[in-house]
Every structure is written in structure tokens, then in C-alpha cells.
Amino acid sequence: MVVTMSVDSLCGHKAYITAVTEGRKTHIHIETDCKKLKKWGCDFDLPNAEMTQQNIPYYEIIMKTMKNAICENCYVPATVMNAYWVENEKVSKTLAKQIGKVELTIEKIE
DSSP: OOEEEEEETSSSOOOEEEEEETTTTTEEEEEEOOOHHHHHHHHEEEGGGGGGGSSSSHHHHHHHHTTTTTTTOHHHHHHHHHHHHHHHHSSHHHHHHHHHOOOOOOOOOO
């Protein structure tokens, strides 16, 4: 199966994240116009969830984010993990389809 998610960040950039299971790994592909994310890497693999008892993919994303100076408020790393979790059935695909959209709403700034 293939999972694709999109995210609009506060910085104005949009990204499309696709997760595809390929054998013992999950391939992540990111389409974006953000220069920092392009440096971060738009094509990489994470080990499949069933291959590890620990959350190694999460730590790999965190280390990758720290090494490449991605903005702290960037939603892409979290969206990568959500796409990964849905693709590897750590989050129900049925639930993800039903929800369809998750929003962040700025209710008030004074």
C-alpha cells in the first residue's frame, strides 16, 4: 500500500510525504519547495516497524532533523512519522481514512 500526506507549515511551504513499504524497509519520498527540507533529504528509507522492537525510525528522523538544522516548528518530520506509522499499521489505516484531515488552528494571538 502507499500512504501520501500533505502538510502546510507556518513558514508558507507545503510538502507532500509518501511512504511505501518495500521489503524490509519503508521508502519515504518528500515533494517540497523548501530548501532546508531538500538538504534534509527528500528520498530515504526507514526500517519497517516489525523489524524492530524499539522506535528506531523515530530516532532516525530526530537525528536527521538535528543534523540538518530543520526549523523547530517544521511539521514535516512529524508528518513523515505519521505517514510511516499508517503505512506500517501502527496507526489504523481505516481510522486514518475516516479522519482524513487533521488541522492546527490558531485561535487567538494577542
